Amino acid sequence: MHADTDILFRDSASQALLDPQLRANFRRAMDGLMAKRKAQFPDPQDLQELRELSTAIRSRSLLNLPTLLEQLETNLTRNGIQVHWAETCDEANQLILGLLQARGAKTLVKGKSMVSEEMHLNAFLEAHGIEALESDLGEYIIQLDDETPSHIIMPAIHKNKDQIARQFSQKIKDAKYTEDVDELTAMARKVLRQKFLDADAGISGVNFAVAETGTLCLVENEGNGRMSTHVPPLHIAVMGLEKVVANLEEVAPLYAILTRSATGQAVSTYFNLITGPRGEGELDGPQEVHLVILDNGRSRIYADPQLQATLRCIRCGACMNHCPVYTRVGGHAYEAVYPGPIGKILTPQMEGVGVRHDLLHGSSLCGACSEVCPVQIPIPDIIVRLRREATHTVATSSVMGKGSGRTSTEDWAWRIWAGVLKRPALYRLATWFATRFGRALPGSAPLLKHWTAHRTKPVPAKRSLSERIRAEGGPYV
Amino acid sequence: MSSRSAILERLRATAGGGPLPTLNPAVMERRHWSAPERVVRLRKGMEAVHTEFLEAKPATWPDVVRTFCESEGLKNLLLGPTSEAGGALAATWAPGGTQLVAYDRPVEAFKTELFTSIEAGFTGTVGGIAETGGLLLMPGPQEPRLLSLVPPIHLALLRASTIQDSFWSAVQALGWTRSLPPNALMISGPSKTADIEQTLAYGVHGPKRLVVVLVDDLT
Numbered sequence: 001m002h003a004d005t006d007i008l009f010r011d012s013a014s015q016a017l018l019d020p021q022l023r024a025n026f027r028r029a030m031d032g033l034m035a036k037r038k039a040q041f042p043d044p045q046d047l048q049e050l051r052e053l054s055t056a057i058r059s060r061s062l063l064n065l066p067t068l069l070e071q072l073e074t075n076l077t078r079n080g081i082q083v084h085w086a087e088t089c090d091e092a093n094q095l096i097l098g099l100l101q102a103r104g105a106k107t108l109v110k111g112k113s114m115v116s117e118e119m120h121l122n123a124f125l126e127a128h129g130i131e132a133l134e135s136d137l138g139e140y141i142i143q144l145d146d147e148t149p150s151h152i153i154m155p156a157i158h159k160n161k162d163q164i165a166r167q168f169s170q171k172i173k174d175a176k177y178t179e180d181v182d183e184l185t186a187m188a189r190k191v192l193r194q195k196f197l198d199a200d201a202g203i204s205g206v207n208f209a210v211a212e213t214g215t216l217c218l219v220e221n222e223g224n225g226r227m228s229t230h231v232p233p234l235h236i237a238v239m240g241l242e243k244v245v246a247n248l249e250e251v252a253p254l255y256a257i258l259t260r261s262a263t264g265q266a267v268s269t270y271f272n273l274i275t276g277p278r279g280e281g282e283l284d285g286p287q288e289v290h291l292v293i294l295d296n297g298r299s300r301i302y303a304d305p306q307l308q309a310t311l312r313c314i315r316c317g318a319c320m321n322h323c324p325v326y327t328r329v330g331g332h333a334y335e336a337v338y339p340g341p342i343g344k345i346l347t348p349q350m351e352g353v354g355v356r357h358d359l360l361h362g363s364s365l366c367g368a369c370s371e372v373c374p375v376q377i378p379i380p381d382i383i384v385r386l387r388r389e390a391t392h393t394v395a396t397s398s399v400m401g402k403g404s405g406r407t408s409t410e411d412w413a414w415r416i417w418a419g420v421l422k423r424p425a426l427y428r429l430a431t432w433f434a435t436r437f438g439r440a441l442p443g444s445a446p447l448l449k450h451w452t453a454h455r456t457k458p459v460p461a462k463r464s465l466s467e468r469i470r471a472e473g474g475p476y477v
Numbered sequence: 478m479s480s481r482s483a484i485l486e487r488l489r490a491t492a493g494g495g496p497l498p499t500l501n502p503a504v505m506e507r508r509h510w511s512a513p514e515r516v517v518r519l520r521k522g523m524e525a526v527h528t529e530f531l532e533a534k535p536a537t538w539p540d541v542v543r544t545f546c547e548s549e550g551l552k553n554l555l556l557g558p559t560s561e562a563g564g565a566l567a568a569t570w571a572p573g574g575t576q577l578v579a580y581d582r583p584v585e586a587f588k589t590e591l592f593t594s595i596e597a598g599f600t601g602t603v604g605g606i607a608e609t610g611g612l613l614l615m616p617g618p619q620e621p622r623l624l625s626l627v628p629p630i631h632l633a634l635l636r637a638s639t640i641q642d643s644f645w646s647a648v649q650a651l652g653w654t655r656s657l658p659p660n661a662l663m664i665s666g667p668s669k670t671a672d673i674e675q676t677l678a679y680g681v682h683g684p685k686r687l688v689v690v691l692v693d694d695l696t
Contacts, residue, residue, distance in 0.1 A: 032675050049504035056498040063497055066488040085481035138672035161674045185678040197592045213657045223668035223683025230622045248654045252645040253505055267609035267665045276659035281618035284584035299487040
């Protein structure tokens with residue numbers, strides 16, 4: 001959590017830009033992902049129809065959210081899956097710790113879950129003596145180096161195979177140095193299969209939760225999600241409260257657009273539907289399944305009709321793959337659980353627009369994100385809205401930290417600006433000075449230096465437009 | 478107040494504003510192919526992600542499975558002895574060569590053996606997906622969940638007549654939209670990852686090979 005410190009995206013982004021290896025790793029990966037996604041949507045009409053259908057499904061789910069959550073709870077409970085609710089990350093962590101301790105669980109394997117990253121669950125459990133091992137290959141790679149994901153779908157995208165080869169040879173017991181991707185994968189397989197076999201519990205996220213049947217859907221390619229949810233005797237799933245969908249029919253289009261948007265795959269290797277623990281007569285599967293539903297600011301986001309669209313997100317990551325800023329600075333520069341465009345609107349809403357308003361300005365508002373978003377979240381509009389929320393205190397607004405990003409320098413600058421514009425004589429005087437002496441102003445002058453640090457100094461015209469019109473015999477304007 | 482009530486109360490204070498947007502599923506319903514085309518599409522989609530196919534006839538598929546096991550030199554093949562597919566295979570299996578192992582006890586009784594000495598698992602399927610390629614499985618008491626996950630090779634029996642147009646049409650045809658067993662899944666290929674430099678590698682956690690025994694029962 002960053003609540004106490006001001007983290008400047010500007011600074012971390014500048015640092016990232018200086019790293020040619022990082023930039024090359026991201027450039028290559030993002031170019032590949034964009035091309036693969038494009039190939040999956042050859043017909044623009046089909047794509048638009050699928051986006052509209054997906055948007056409508058997610059909007060309906062949100063409009064019915066409390067009803068669907070209760071229906072989900074009723075049906076999961078009927079199916080033998082126990083449901084828990086947590087308002088905060090801390091409460092969710094405590095709940096999970098309680099479930100693990102009650103069963104004496106010491107080791108657990110995790111399938112990929114961004115909500116568990118949001119909760120900083122691994123660090124919390126380790127502080128309580130429980131080993132939480134990431135089993136998604138990308139997550140495993142970054143856990144070995146004690147890093148956080150730099151992408152929500154491909155967490156280790158910032159590393160290249162040489163870096164991973166060095167890391168494996170140093171950190172995996174008896175591992176030899178190899179840059180062969182198949183051999184590296186085989187090493188991880190060997191280590192992790194033993195962990196799956198031994199684990200006391202498994203933790204996973206949820207891609208979609210189906211209210212009507214009481215089902216948790218998991219999308220994955222590696223099989224680690226199935227391993228984590230089916231091999232250990234206890235399975236705990238965690239999800240943000242927005243993940244619920246009315247029925248399995250509505251999941252089909254979302255699933256179709258998710259894999260295509262995310263990695264350019266028509267379909268994932270596995271689409272796993274979990275509707276209960278080990279059933280009557282079954283020989284395997286977990287004896288107990290739990291679902292933890294997390295709020296962590298989502299109900300506050302939900303309260304605003306415009307910002308509610310943030311919760312339509314199905315976490316495909318297409319917005320980051322197509323973002324000109326993300327592609328150049330990578331995910332870590334955001335210093336947030338969710339990087340890229342979706343992170344830019346989610347993080348300030350979860351942690352406060354005041355403390356993270358810097359993120360909101362790290363955007364050119366080019367609109368590439370909303371153009372590819374499978375559920376048409378108007379990310380640039382929300383960025384603009386949140387920029388305003390950061391410096392204005394609207395009484396009816398539910399935005400966390402509203403107005404707290406206001407600084408006295410900016411405040412005074414706008415007051416002076418408004419004062420000049422409201423007084424014609426003063427305005428004319430100011431433009432007269434600017435046109436006559438503006439070019440003599442050094443680039444290192446206060447305020448101006450922030451502009452000239454990366455750009456050419458702006459040169460004012462020799463005469464203002466109204467002066468020129470008058471000189472040409474035009475009216476006084 | 479419990480967290481549950483507090484959360485639901487906050488959500489209820491906002492929910493229900495405005496009419497629900499209508500759903501137009503035309504784009505999902507456009508996918509239709511003839512039965513032979515469905516077979517071709519399924520194969521194309523699954524072969525693109527390294528799934529292997531063995532062609533068989535309704536009467537000969539057990540021999541095809543047997544021949545595959547012998548030619549691969551498999552020591553054993555795990556199956557659900559009371560499942561339809563597993564039972565049919567076991568009934569024709571002559572002694573010698575690849576040994577059939579019955580998954581007939583709780584996993585706790587042979588977890589280590591399952592992870593370390595089983596070379597292949599055999600399951601049936603309840604259908605396939607033509608649009609993208611994929612098999613639909615419904616594990617249960619007769620066919621345990623880990624049968625299609627833990628052994629390095631997964632052999633799956635697919636009857637061509639059960640291939641559906643799309644996942645959308647399949648979940649409706651199978652009645653999955655109304656009720657589901659404790660576990661159901663779709664599998665499109667062997668386990669894979671692209672987490673190292675976007676390079677595809679197969680066999681990361683689940684089966685390294687997926688072999689579909691495709692039974693031509695269309696005529």
